Amino acid sequence: MPARLIPPVLCLAAALTAVCRLPGGAAPVRVLLTAFVSAEGVSISAAALEISTDGKAWRPLQSGSARLIEPGWTPSSPALFRSADGTLTLTRGPLTRSYRGIIEVSAGPSPSIVNVVELEDYLRSVVPSEMPSSWPVEALKAQAVAARSYALGSGPRHRSQRADLCDATHCQVYRGTASETPATDRAVLETRGMVLMKRGRIVAAQFCADCGGISAPASGSRADALEDGTHFCEAGPYHRWSARITQPDLLKALGEERPGTVRRIRIEARDESGRITSITIEHDFGRVTLTGPEMRAKLGPAGIRSALCRFEADPDTGDILVSGLGYGHGAGLCQWGARGRALPPHGHDFRAILAHYFPEAGLATLDASGRPGSTEPLSGSQRAP
Numbered sequence: 362m363p364a365r366l367i368p369p370v371l372c373l374a375a376a377l378t379a380v381c382r383l384p385g386g387a388a389p390v391r392v393l394l395t396a397f398v399s400a401e402g403v404s405i406s407a408a409a410l411e412i413s414t415d416g417k418a419w420r421p422l423q424s425g426s427a428r429l430i431e432p433g434w435t436p437s438s439p440a441l442f443r444s445a446d447g448t449l450t451l452t453r454g455p456l457t458r459s460y461r462g463i464i465e466v467s468a469g470p471s472p473s474i475v476n477v478v479e480l481e482d483y484l485r486s487v488v489p490s491e492m493p494s495s496w497p498v499e500a501l502k503a504q505a506v507a508a509r510s511y512a513l514g515s516g517p518r519h520r521s522q523r524a525d526l527c528d529a530t531h532c533q534v535y536r537g538t539a540s541e542t543p544a545t546d547r548a549v550l551e552t553r554g555m556v557l558m559k560r561g562r563i564v565a566a567q568f569c570a571d572c573g574g575i576s577a578p579a580s581g582s583r584a585d586a587l588e589d590g591t592h593f594c595e596a597g598p599y600h601r602w603s604a605r606i607t608q609p610d611l612l613k614a615l616g617e618e619r620p621g622t623v624r625r626i627r628i629e630a631r632d633e634s635g636r637i638t639s640i641t642i643e644h645d646f647g648r649v650t651l652t653g654p655e656m657r658a659k660l661g662p663a664g665i666r667s668a669l670c671r672f673e674a675d676p677d678t679g680d681i682l683v684s685g686l687g688y689g690h691g692a693g694l695c696q697w698g699a700r701g702r703a704l705p706p707h708g709h710d711f712r713a714i715l716a717h718y719f720p721e722a723g724l725a726t727l728d729a730s731g732r733p734g735s736t737e738p739l740s741g742s743q744r745a746p
């Protein structure tokens with residue numbers, strides 16, 4: 362069976378049981394709130410705020426607000442906070458965010474803050490944080506299924522901080538209730554509990570802004586295009602991009618501060634989709650060979666949006682001209698492609714969208730205990746109502 366993200370032991374006991382066992386969903390996810398870095402200096406407020414150290418006995422905090430920890434104090438046991446209306450607000454300086462579920466402050470010398478939140482509530486904030494809520498609902502539904510699958514299929518990525526996921530791009534962006542919108546709430550609700558499955562496991566579904574018209578090999582290097590060659594992600598703002606990088610800027614991006622010149626750029630290898638997987642840059646002080654992801658990380662700020670690109674020298678200025686397609690790693694759901702597929706005249710529904718980007722996956726719905734039910738093929742309609 363697919364591994365559940367949260368072992369039952371982490372569902373903190375009877376008081377949390379209602380959160381742990383909502384019908385038609387999963388156990389809650391534990392989200393590390395990196396926005397608040399550590400618990401020091403953070404205040405919490407809510408209507409009828411309650412605190413517990415064991416998840417069983419709760420006592421009211423009459424004032425309705427409190428510091429999470431007192432300055433200089435090291436908590437010896439976790440502190441849990443909940444409220445009557447189910448939402449809690451954290452504040453540090455100018456930053457204020459509200460969260461559903463329970464806020465847990467870990468014990469120890471540098472206590473972190475974890476939001477224990479029901480999976481479907483977590484997604485109500487993730488989907489609009491990862492895709493504009495103004496986009497077609499079938500694209501939003503495909504995003505909701507991908508984000509739900511990623512949350513459960515990627516395995517605990519922050520185990521040492523007693524969390525499954527963090528709230529940043531390292532995992533999925535999650536900013537609490539302020540992000541929620543009616544359109545994305547609908548997309549989450551209409552796909553409630555649905556996850557992508559492959560060989561009996563929940564898929565750690567990736568997504569990227571724009572695949573550039575062909576997905577990365579991890580997704581089978583499939584063309585994201587109509588028969589006439591038009592890309593479904595054609596409308597993306599970085600679908601076709603170019604960048605002009607001066608030689609000093611390129612050296613700086615490589616960590617070389619001395620003035621010098623770039624002598625040669627050699628593409629060593631591309632994968633079957635055409636993405637650069639190895640590139641060597643020779644300059645006055647040596648040479649460096651980068652993988653595709655390293656190149657994107659180092660040269661991203663200089664305007665390199667994807668590894669599906671080529672390099673040329675401007676014979677007049679010596680600048681490096683780079684032109685490419687798409688934005689991001691190119692694997693999994695192409696968000697601009699999902700939008701293009703959902704819009705008229707194509708009108709694909711979310712199943713058809715997912716079927717293209719996850720060709721080997723099926724769809725299952727989580728039962729009340731959070732286990733996926735039977736997997737069905739992803740045969741969607743190409744004309745949504």
Ligand SMILES: [Zn+2]
Pocket residue numbers: 518519526527528529530531532533
């Ligand atoms: Zn993370």
Ligand SMILES: [Zn+2]
Pocket residue numbers: 571572573574575585593594695697698
């Ligand atoms: Zn695409």
